[in-house]
Amino acid sequence: MAYDEQLVDRVRKVLARRKSLVEKKMFGGIGFLLHGNMCCGVRDQYLLLRLGLERAEQALFQPHVREFNNAGRIIKGWVIVESDGLATDNALEQWVRDAVAFVVTLPPK
Template sequence: MAYDEGLTERIRQRLGADPDIAEKRMFGGIAFLHHGNMAVGVSGDDLMVRVGPEATDEALARPGARIFDMAGRPMRGWVVVTGSAVAEDEALGEWIDEGTRSRRACRPSEDRVAASPGSIARPVPCHAAIRPPKACSAASTVACSDSASAPARERRFTP
């Protein structure tokens, strides 16, 4: 899916030469990251904005906003704003400010790593609680997960 180059350029102009902002192709579009955390992005003609879970309802009340839905799974803390709702520079600026404000509240992603002894370190969202690994049973074959958020996989144990 292509993304709106005009909207992308307007975002670049608004963000200026901020050294804390990086661009990365994501979701078939382009994302603007603050210290590795996505703040805003463009997918198709729409603007994606990270508003944080606590500000989702307020953001959804604004014109042109809807919940960000990835593969049928609504993502609280994210909204998609129609391109027509950000046609004016002032409206676009307000959404960009909201996205960068919510990202500045988080630690840089390179510092947000949770690992248990013997596991591979994985980034953890700033709003997620870090949970200890689940224990595996001593059965010969069990479904096990290294962390509460990791997908289960099969492990074989030799008695």
């Protein structure tokens, strides 16, 4: 399955200063892990975000956001942001920052 290389590069730029950042092929795309915890990723032309239960539920009310359905299973605490919701660098940066803010609360793996 292909993924949007330009979106991957844009996410890399947002996360460039993060320590303990690892990129890994997963979900048919690229995942970004912080301190061993999955934070976000790119699959097809979508951005996957780990936001935690509360923030993910709030995010679903925003345009271009939907639940993360992986092989017929809804992954709670995660959302997908479609490309129209990532049109500006500011929008992308805010989404990734939201994911980072949640993931840094998790114990390192």
